[in-house]
Amino acid sequence: MQYFKKTPVTDHKPNSRLAWVGQGFLLILAIIVIIILAQNLIRSPSLFAQNVIDGLKLGFVYAMIALGYTMVYGIVKLINFAHGDVFMVGAFVSYYAVTRFSLHTWAKQIFPGMPDWLVILIGSLTVILLSMVVCVLLAVTIERVAYKPLRDAPRIAALITAIGVSFFLEFFGALGFVFSPRFIPYKQPFETMSWYINNGIYPITPGSMPPDGSITFSNIFLIIVIASIFVQLLLQFLVRRTKIGIAMRATAFDKPTARLMGINVDQVISFTFAIGAAFAGLGGVLYAIAYPSIHTQMGILPGLKAFVAAVLGGIGSLPGALVGALIMGQAEALTMGYISTPMRDAIAFTILIVVLLVKPTGIFGEPEKEKA
Amino acid sequence: MFLEVENINVYYGAIHALQGISFHVNEGEIVTLIGANGAGKSTTLRTISGLLRSRTGSVKFKGHDITYMPAEQIVRLGISHVPEGRKIFAPLTVRENLLMGAFTRTDPAEIEASMQRVFTSFPRMRERINQLGGTLSGGEQQMLATGRGLMSRPGLILLDEPSMGLSPILVEEIFRIIQEINSQGTSILLVEQNALMALSIASRAYVIETGRIVLEGDAREVAENPQVKNAYLGV
Numbered sequence: 001m002q003y004f005k006k007t008p009v010t011d012h013k014p015n016s017r018l019a020w021v022g023q024g025f026l027l028i029l030a031i032i033v034i035i036i037l038a039q040n041l042i043r044s045p046s047l048f049a050q051n052v053i054d055g056l057k058l059g060f061v062y063a064m065i066a067l068g069y070t071m072v073y074g075i076v077k078l079i080n081f082a083h084g085d086v087f088m089v090g091a092f093v094s095y096y097a098v099t100r101f102s103l104h105t106w107a108k109q110i111f112p113g114m115p116d117w118l119v120i121l122i123g124s125l126t127v128i129l130l131s132m133v134v135c136v137l138l139a140v141t142i143e144r145v146a147y148k149p150l151r152d153a154p155r156i157a158a159l160i161t162a163i164g165v166s167f168f169l170e171f172f173g174a175l176g177f178v179f180s181p182r183f184i185p186y187k188q189p190f191e192t193m194s195w196y197i198n199n200g201i202y203p204i205t206p207g208s209m210p211p212d213g214s215i216t217f218s219n220i221f222l223i224i225v226i227a228s229i230f231v232q233l234l235l236q237f238l239v240r241r242t243k244i245g246i247a248m249r250a251t252a253f254d255k256p257t258a259r260l261m262g263i264n265v266d267q268v269i270s271f272t273f274a275i276g277a278a279f280a281g282l283g284g285v286l287y288a289i290a291y292p293s294i295h296t297q298m299g300i301l302p303g304l305k306a307f308v309a310a311v312l313g314g315i316g317s318l319p320g321a322l323v324g325a326l327i328m329g330q331a332e333a334l335t336m337g338y339i340s341t342p343m344r345d346a347i348a349f350t351i352l353i354v355v356l357l358v359k360p361t362g363i364f365g366e367p368e369k370e371k372a
Numbered sequence: 373m374f375l376e377v378e379n380i381n382v383y384y385g386a387i388h389a390l391q392g393i394s395f396h397v398n399e400g401e402i403v404t405l406i407g408a409n410g411a412g413k414s415t416t417l418r419t420i421s422g423l424l425r426s427r428t429g430s431v432k433f434k435g436h437d438i439t440y441m442p443a444e445q446i447v448r449l450g451i452s453h454v455p456e457g458r459k460i461f462a463p464l465t466v467r468e469n470l471l472m473g474a475f476t477r478t479d480p481a482e483i484e485a486s487m488q489r490v491f492t493s494f495p496r497m498r499e500r501i502n503q504l505g506g507t508l509s510g511g512e513q514q515m516l517a518t519g520r521g522l523m524s525r526p527g528l529i530l531l532d533e534p535s536m537g538l539s540p541i542l543v544e545e546i547f548r549i550i551q552e553i554n555s556q557g558t559s560i561l562l563v564e565q566n567a568l569m570a571l572s573i574a575s576r577a578y579v580i581e582t583g584r585i586v587l588e589g590d591a592r593e594v595a596e597n598p599q600v601k602n603a604y605l606g607v
């Protein structure tokens with residue numbers, strides 16, 4: 001299912017012998033990985049399940065970010081390297097909303113009688129919404145100021161500009177009067193709660209340890225999974241069923257002809273950036289809640305990994321972004337669990353290299369077809 | 373004047389593709405623009421629909437100066453451009469392609485009615501409604517492109533080589549439909565390689581050569597012109 005027409009990342013056609021070697025190598029690699037995983041699964045099923053849960057948590061966050069990469073690439077053929085930094089801004093906005101303005105408890109000020117859980121629910125949603133709105137405004141501005149003037153320039157010009165915007169956001173954000181150059185402990189708008197599974201599900205009370213062999217998960221894990229799936233479904237609906245969604249696909253395929261239909265191509269492109277940014281903002285807040293330490297360069301690695309996920313799934317494909325992200329999450333969590341934590345980033349980029357060598361169009365990607 | 377093109381000069385970089393072209397289309401007419409490959413016929417249509425800009429002169433439609441109007445607004449005034457090479461949205465279904473043709477319209481019931489009208493002219497499109505545009509045959513794509521062009525309910529439709537690549541039977545069919553569209557009140561500016569067919573249904577004709585109009589007049593007269601006969605009608 002291809003939503004956006006796309007070009008492969010490289011045009012090269014590996015000659016048949018090379019492709020054969022590549023596939024053989026990949027097959028051997030896959031077999032080794034499966035054997036190692038199977039051994040570990042047998043040795044300790046609960047530890048394995050724990051790694052899978054951690055991987056899902058990462059994967060569903062990456063999925064929210066990857067959508068933005070894949071949609072923007074689909075429509076303007078630009079790898080928006082500033083996307084990970086928009087994610088970072090989402091996290092920071094929520095941090096300041098909570099610490100400076102106590103936005104997460106605003107309902108309490110106005111309706112003192114309101115039950116606490118409702119205050120926190122409304123407050124958290126407000127914080128998330130604010131972050132999303134700021135990210136949307138930021139991304140639309142970036143598009144107008146930095147990318148739009150380069151739309152007819154060679155693609156490399158826009159790509160380098162995107163890298164420039166990314167650096168700008170990171171280092172401008174690091175200025176003392178903007179965000180901060182340091183790591184900041186993140187203040188969550190709501191308490192995280194955890195449970196363990198061990199012959200039933202029990203809450204983990206502060207100070208206590210779950211018994212050996214239990215699998216733990218938290219409310220933020222559940223929220224990430226639900227939010228990410230919701231976002232996927234919403235986007236599917238938008239792209240398949242709504243007029244603006246169909247117009248996005250038409251614009252991605254052929255801009256001059258889209259204009260002949262009366263579609264304002266500039267608006268459609270802005271809209272695409274806006275949706276991607278909204279999801280990145282949501283992802284940024286949830287990521288900061290799950291891994292509560294923020295920094296102006298916190299967007300780089302999740303951004304790059306989400307980008308790898310989009311390439312792995314087939315850039316331009318929405319289901320591809322989800323599948324790619326889930327694979328990336330698992331690869332990272334299983335690496336952390338069974339190899340070593342510092343290897344987690346290396347594995348992500350190893351996957352990128354293997355994909356580019358073996359199938360540059362990714363899992364759901366199709367080779368570029370000539371326009372009719 | 374319905375459509376009035378006056379002294380347009382259009383360039384592709386250094387290439388001077390249109391060199392001072394002027395012509396007009398009256399309401400209700402079929403006017404044809406004929407000429408050899410590379411003469412500038414498609415360029416003329418692209419300039420009218422706003423995809424290209426003229427450096428001089430003007431394009432006026434129903435009293436509006438549209439010379440500098442963006443393409444997406446020109447459609448709203450009632451000009452529909454069915455581009456050369458069909459330009460179907462390949463990853464969209466037939467239905468979605470038609471819906472995009474009606475992008476400027478809002479009333480779902482009226483859009484549905486227009487779609488039914490397209491299906492009456494092109495019954496094949498009804499059978500293919502959920503098929504992807506890119507999987508249609510060439511003839512079917514031409515029908516879809518024409519149908520899509522009608523979905524905005526244009527006052528003027530610009531048709532760029534609607535018979536290209538079609539079998540003789542389908543060519544007959546498409547020309548019959550063009551006349552039918554015209555009889556329902558849509559004016560037509562028709563660009564054709566198939567000059568004989570085009571001249572047979574048009575009321576007036578312009579002959580364009582390397583970016584200039586070299587002959588104009590009543591379609592019948594143009595068809596009788598010895599040079600035209602020689603160059604375009606293969607007689």
Ligand SMILES: Nc1ncnc2c1ncn2[C@@H]1O[C@H](COP(=O)(O)OP(=O)(O)OP(=O)(O)O)[C@@H](O)[C@H]1O
Binds near residue numbers: 389409415
């Ligand atoms: N995108 C472009 N870039 C540069 N030159 C172009 C472009 N499109 C057309 N031209 C040139 O402009 C001139 C007019 O082209 P145009 O497509 O309008 O011709 P045409 O009359 O439609 O021909 P055909 O019958 O082959 O469709 C030609 O010399 C062509 O080479």
Ligand SMILES: [Mg+2]
Binds near residue numbers: 413456
């Ligand atoms: Mg042409």
